[in-house]
Amino acid sequence: MSPLRRVGRLLAVLGAAGALALSTTPAQAADTLPPGAIDMSDNVQHVANLPRPDSLLTTINTDIAFQGDYAYVGNYGGFSVYDIKHPKKPKLVSSVLCPGSQMDISVYGNLLFGSVDSSRSDDSCTSVSQSAANKASWEGIRVFDISDKANPRYVKSIETNCGSHTHTLVPGTDKASVYLYISSYSPSASFPDCQPPHDLISIVKVPLNDPAAASVVATPNLFPDGGNPGESLPYPYRTSATSGCHDITAYPEKGVAAGACMGEGILLDIRNPEAPAVLDVVRDDENFAFWHSATFNNEGDKVIFTDELGGGSAATCNEAIGPNRGADAIFDIADGQMTFRSYFKISRHQADTENCVAHNGSLIPVKGRDIMVQAWYQGGISIWDFTDSANPHEIGYFERGPGENLGDGYWSAYYYNGYIYGSEFTRGFDVFKINDHRTNQANSVKMDDFNAQTQPSYKDKKH
Numbered sequence: 001m002s003p004l005r006r007v008g009r010l011l012a013v014l015g016a017a018g019a020l021a022l023s024t025t026p027a028q029a030a031d032t033l034p035p036g037a038i039d040m041s042d043n044v045q046h047v048a049n050l051p052r053p054d055s056l057l058t059t060i061n062t063d064i065a066f067q068g069d070y071a072y073v074g075n076y077g078g079f080s081v082y083d084i085k086h087p088k089k090p091k092l093v094s095s096v097l098c099p100g101s102q103m104d105i106s107v108y109g110n111l112l113f114g115s116v117d118s119s120r121s122d123d124s125c126t127s128v129s130q131s132a133a134n135k136a137s138w139e140g141i142r143v144f145d146i147s148d149k150a151n152p153r154y155v156k157s158i159e160t161n162c163g164s165h166t167h168t169l170v171p172g173t174d175k176a177s178v179y180l181y182i183s184s185y186s187p188s189a190s191f192p193d194c195q196p197p198h199d200l201i202s203i204v205k206v207p208l209n210d211p212a213a214a215s216v217v218a219t220p221n222l223f224p225d226g227g228n229p230g231e232s233l234p235y236p237y238r239t240s241a242t243s244g245c246h247d248i249t250a251y252p253e254k255g256v257a258a259g260a261c262m263g264e265g266i267l268l269d270i271r272n273p274e275a276p277a278v279l280d281v282v283r284d285d286e287n288f289a290f291w292h293s294a295t296f297n298n299e300g301d302k303v304i305f306t307d308e309l310g311g312g313s314a315a316t317c318n319e320a321i322g323p324n325r326g327a328d329a330i331f332d333i334a335d336g337q338m339t340f341r342s343y344f345k346i347s348r349h350q351a352d353t354e355n356c357v358a359h360n361g362s363l364i365p366v367k368g369r370d371i372m373v374q375a376w377y378q379g380g381i382s383i384w385d386f387t388d389s390a391n392p393h394e395i396g397y398f399e400r401g402p403g404e405n406l407g408d409g410y411w412s413a414y415y416y417n418g419y420i421y422g423s424e425f426t427r428g429f430d431v432f433k434i435n436d437h438r439t440n441q442a443n444s445v446k447m448d449d450f451n452a453q454t455q456p457s458y459k460d461k462k463h
Helices: 016-024 440-444
Strands: 037-041 046-052 061-067 070-075 077-082 091-097 101-109 111-120 137-147 152-160 166-171 175-184 202-207 215-218 247-251 256-260 265-269 277-282 291-296 302-307 330-334 335-345 360-366 371-375 383-384 391-399 410-416 420-426 428-434 450-452
Touching: 037 046, 046 175, 046 391, 070 101, 070 420, 077 101, 101 166, 101 450, 111 166, 111 175, 137 175, 166 247, 175 247, 247 291, 256 291, 256 302, 265 302, 265 330, 265 335, 277 335, 291 360, 371 420, 383 420
Parallel strands: 061 101, 061 410, 360 410
Antiparallel strands: 037 391, 046 428, 061 070, 061 450, 070 077, 077 091, 101 111, 111 137, 137 152, 166 175, 175 202, 202 215, 247 256, 256 265, 265 277, 291 302, 302 330, 330 335, 360 371, 371 383, 371 410, 383 391, 410 420, 420 428
């Protein structure tokens, strides 16, 4: 593992009073949309919207996974299955009420995996919230059989340390099993099943012919030195301490994964999926508050890390916060080492009533170029090019005016088989089409399934 590196610390010279004054400067009203308004670039078309099903109206939508002609949309209250065979006319197939935030999901074969990172009275779909200080409480992974899309069936639960905020599916080399890398954080000495320092991830092995036998097979310590100790500076200059990972993106074909782990980003060798090894660690104590998620480019020689400044509930896309906080950071990768190149952040200022920060996205599969679509909560959806990793730029977008409060917007935006799909907190499931000479080549790339945190390569997939 290489020595820890920092991008810089220039802003530490700002006093606490100056920092607080800067962080409360309002967005420029002329730059923001009024409530209810919609704006999009000329190359983006909004083709469909389906509201949340009635059973999930009181909880927000989260992540998306795809398989064949179906999209699976997570929700704090469970998940929904949509038929997207005709993307302009998606149909709700079923919804499952099974509360437990935040229901990060992935699919493989006839199995759907859902993350639960809220302490529950038990592992059932009728459970209620219960303090993690109670040893009998449960949180972790739920497994569903989705062979009947209209009637998903709950199969199994696996309890994991500190629950499962997110998880990453890694296919086993024997093709007889899959692994789930469980990311979780925020331990406490008062939580029997989530003790500090929690410098680990949990690895669950799922035998495909007997998913009910799934179990935790390893809990590797990724931060033997304790990780980033964090800082006590005022918002927005605080850097999170590392006490686990928030999200991991695997690129199985390349044998690597990138972990966004609160106070730092890591590069992992996952050729032995039960024993991931840290190759490199990077920190950014100048501009990054919370390392949230990661995306590789198709060649695997770049990685993007996102900073979820404000935890997704703050207005960070304004002049006060500036272009480098709550942004993406682009790193080049060579010989297992990461080198910082630049930041990317949407330049369209949002209102101070709009939560806006870099969030979940995926590549648009264009040969020879690095183009990504990404959710920015109430900043909408951005399509941007990072082929030149030192000079990224936006090429398309969609956004709405402010919602009712700071808890709204797009959780995820992913490209799948010719269309962009967005999971919006309260407005439901959206479908978009981009028509642009820089991305139209992607229309010929067809995938059988797609879990954004398990990246496939897209060469040789053209029909």
